[in-house]
Amino acid sequence: MCRIFAAALAEGPVGPVLKAGLKRLEYGGYDSSGMAAVDQGKLQIKKGVGKLDEVDKSVKFDELPGCIGIAHNRWATHGYPSVTNAHPQVDCTGKIAVVHNGVIENFFEIKERLAENGHEFKSRTDTEVIAHLIEDYIKKGMDFLNGTINAMKDLRGSYALAILYSAEPNTVILVKNESPLMLGISDEGNYAASDAVAFVDHTNRIIHLEDGELAVITPKSYKIYRISDGESVNHEIETVDISVSDVDKGGYRHYMLKEIMEQPVAISYALNLQAQYLDVVSELVRRSRITYLIGAGSSYHSCMAGSYMLSQISGMPTIPAVASEFIQQFGKTLNPDSTTILASQSGETADVLKVASYARLKASTVISITNVVSSTITRLSRAYIVQQAGPEIGVAATKTYTTQLLVYYQLAVELARKSGSITEANSYMKGLHELPRLAEKVLEDVSEPVNRLAAELKDANHIFFLGRGINTATAYEGRLKMLEISYIPSSAFSAGESKHGPIALIENNSPVIFVAPDDTSRKVIMGNIMEIKARGGKAIVFGDENDSELKQASDEFIGMPQIDEMLSPIIYILPLQLLAYNTAILKGYDPDKPRNLAKSVTVL
Ligand code: G6P
Numbered sequence: 237m238c239r240i241f242a243a244a245l246a247e248g249p250v251g252p253v254l255k256a257g258l259k260r261l262e263y264g265g266y267d268s269s270g271m272a273a274v275d276q277g278k279l280q281i282k283k284g285v286g287k288l289d290e291v292d293k294s295v296k297f298d299e300l301p302g303c304i305g306i307a308h309n310r311w312a313t314h315g316y317p318s319v320t321n322a323h324p325q326v327d328c329t330g331k332i333a334v335v336h337n338g339v340i341e342n343f344f345e346i347k348e349r350l351a352e353n354g355h356e357f358k359s360r361t362d363t364e365v366i367a368h369l370i371e372d373y374i375k376k377g378m379d380f381l382n383g384t385i386n387a388m389k390d391l392r393g394s395y396a397l398a399i400l401y402s403a404e405p406n407t408v409i410l411v412k413n414e415s416p417l418m419l420g421i422s423d424e425g426n427y428a429a430s431d432a433v434a435f436v437d438h439t440n441r442i443i444h445l446e447d448g449e450l451a452v453i454t455p456k457s458y459k460i461y462r463i464s465d466g467e468s469v470n471h472e473i474e475t476v477d478i479s480v481s482d483v484d485k486g487g488y489r490h491y492m493l494k495e496i497m498e499q500p501v502a503i504s505y506a507l508n509l510q511a512q513y514l515d516v517v518s519e520l521v522r523r524s525r526i527t528y529l530i531g532a533g534s535s536y537h538s539c540m541a542g543s544y545m546l547s548q549i550s551g552m553p554t555i556p557a558v559a560s561e562f563i564q565q566f567g568k569t570l571n572p573d574s575t576t577i578l579a580s581q582s583g584e585t586a587d588v589l590k591v592a593s594y595a596r597l598k599a600s601t602v603i604s605i606t607n608v609v610s611s612t613i614t615r616l617s618r619a620y621i622v623q624q625a626g627p628e629i630g631v632a633a634t635k636t637y638t639t640q641l642l643v644y645y646q647l648a649v650e651l652a653r654k655s656g657s658i659t660e661a662n663s664y665m666k667g668l669h670e671l672p673r674l675a676e677k678v679l680e681d682v683s684e685p686v687n688r689l690a691a692e693l694k695d696a697n698h699i700f701f702l703g704r705g706i707n708t709a710t711a712y713e714g715r716l717k718m719l720e721i722s723y724i725p726s727s728a729f730s731a732g733e734s735k736h737g738p739i740a741l742i743e744n745n746s747p748v749i750f751v752a753p754d755d756t757s758r759k760v761i762m763g764n765i766m767e768i769k770a771r772g773g774k775a776i777v778f779g780d781e782n783d784s785e786l787k788q789a790s791d792e793f794i795g796m797p798q799i800d801e802m803l804s805p806i807i808y809i810l811p812l813q814l815l816a817y818n819t820a821i822l823k824g825y826d827p828d829k830p831r832n833l834a835k836s837v838t839v840l
Contacts (some may be wrong), residue, residue: 238323238838240417241307241434242398242408245425246455248273251282251300254307257434258297259290260629261571262829267312268322271297272333273305274405282320287829303425303455303568304408306398308335311834314343315360318612324400325364327371332400334370336363337430338394338415339839342604348553374771380404381452381461384411386701388447388450388463394586394838396430404571406454411463412445415838416612419443420449420459421473426453432610433627435637436478443471444610476610478627478753492630492721492827499635499675503806505624506639507668509646516619518650520601524575526699530562532587532631532837533580534713535640536581537558538605541709541805542644548706549664549802550651559587560840563594570598578604581628581636582836583611590840592616593693605643630828631835632721634813637713638675641806642668648802667800674797674807682811685794690818691775693747696724700738700748700773702731702764704757711751714812721820731757731764744772750790752806753803754780765789778808 239261243253254271269284269291282300284291288309291297308323315321324333342345343362346369351357351808353367369390371731373383380401394414401407408835410417410428417580420427422439429435429449432442443460445451449469451460460469488494495502521527527546529539544553557565559578570576576595583606592613595602604617614620623639645668652658693699699718703711708730715728729738731750742748748768752761758779765775766789773813779786820827 239309239430239434239754240335240337240398241430242428242453243305243425243454244406244408244427244455244583245303247424248303249298249301250305251298253438253605253616254300254305255288255292255297256437257429258307258309260433260436261309261429261431267317268310268319269304269308269413270310270322270335271300271307272324272400273300273302273403274400275302277402278404279326279330279402281326281333283324284319285317285322304400304406306333306335306400306408314339314362321359322359323363325359325360325361325367328726329371332367332370332374333400334363334367335398336366337396338413340365340391340395341393342391343393350451355500366391366395370399374401374564374705379410380407384409385450385461385466398428408453410445410451410453412449413447414589417445417455418468418610419445420693421458425455425799428453428728432476432478440476440478441473442610444477446472446696465548474610484523490630490817490826490828492632492634492817495628495630495634496817497679498626499638499679499810500672502625502635502639503642503675505626506625506642507671509621509643510716513619513621514646514650517603517621518647518654520603520619521552521575521577521647522651522654523572524601526569526577527552527577528562528566529554529556529577529579529587530559530591532559532585534637534716535579535581537709537716538644538711539710540638540639541641541706543580544706544709545644545648545802546651549645549648549658551653551657552648552651559585559591562591567594568597570595570600572599575601575603578602578613578617579615579640580604580611581623581625581633581640583608583613584836584838586838586840589613605640607639612704629835631830631833632717632816632827636753638806638809645802653787667803671803671806674799675810678796678807678810679814682814686811686814687792687818689792690815690822693724693815694722694819694822696747698741698746699724699726700734700746701726701728701751702734702748703751704731704761705755706802706805706806707751707753707757710812711749713809714749714751714816715815717816718819720833721816721824721825721830722823723831724819731761734764735767739771740768742768742771742773746773748773748775749812750775750777750779752777752779752786753799753801753804753808754783755797755804758783758786762789778811
């Protein structure tokens, strides 16, 4: 998704600072990048199409002069990726520049109205109308602040904006409505960004803007206003705990690999969830008549696995659902007796936030599981649990997926304890505490066989992923990793479904990956392996290292340590993440920046 960054520095040049911030924000979108600064009373703009480094090579962002600037990484929504559509967007006079994350719903109406009044539009973006709208109010005699406040009142939709006006060269105006935006405060200058990682090199003192607020920053000051009545507002400065090393690659070639390999640590953090949060959340779920588990992408897969954990450990039936479908599928069933658990590592996915707002209107109890404590979802939730995975930069979710599973597991155990269905949680907790060591061992042991497998699979036309029971979710997630970064078409099914259609695609040597731990599904999945082999398919099986029968039945077998069924998805996804990573590398793709994707999707 688009990401924005702004800096008002006591000393320039602003170009290198903006470029470093955009680099950190690249996970959010990268089909074009651009910057604007005010120098000697004039706007200077540099922008281009492609990843930041490619654009930088031709436009040389470091050479952007001045002390005050705004910057943008784009993930196209309105208008294809082109230099004209890249941000910043400017007004007719070339004095106002805007960068934007979000979508202006009524841009077409405004554009028509402004065009009738003589405004000339160059781009296909919704963002450009904002620059012209502010220009219109300034023409009527308003200053930058009042012109912007009035323009904002005309807009409908979601937007985080950073705006420059060359006639007031010491100032950046920021506006937030339904898209993330925060200020970074320091003695050397003030910043604003969609995510604090952009300015973490300069300050860890942040202010979260609320929807409907506008901030004015200069190198030495900041002021916040409510747009509805123009009154000034005070917010406390929070000190956040993100260090520069947290967002570096730590010696790995890619963030994705770093994040896969740091899962043993992330898992051990996620074992230390704060007891009081778990207590509150489990109590709310326990009282609920019906509970939905909702997410998008990998977070939806963790909801799938979570529903098995909740039913099998605590006897609590729950319904996993995809966020973008939820309102139509189940919206009418929400009421004050229901609970809506939203899993979103970023806490900013628009489809998920929409469900949160809807569920609040229906007085459903909204609970979130997220990795970002300062995200929008936590503000919309009655209670939330933070996954503690540390920042995840790679677009493909890895450690945030495994830590979400851990949250669901601990919630299930806590619910079971509360409802008395287990007298003591020790045996469950014991398995949990062995996980970091086990994860470390698996990552070490599978690296060689998985590398070999990646070399075999890299030219495949299609890969199947099959699992049963709770590991149906592992098959889905393994398949998502593979297709999103290696671009090999892949399908996932619960293994029992394969004979109801997918098996028609099996030909000689078609690769089929089975997730087959020694669990309650082990016997039946053997039958599914045989069915595939009988049709010439190649059975690549991840199973218990002591399972000699399974080993014999497989064309390729990768042994995994023995593990409790409900914890097995956390361990069995690890080799599938590595497999996807290695396959992408062998195919020459950059796994941190898969085409057409964004780390968090802030449009519906
Ligand atoms: C995007 C990302 C996925 C992620 C999904 C949900 O599509 O590319 O990796 O799983 O959003 O993100 P969330 O932040 O809500 O978990």
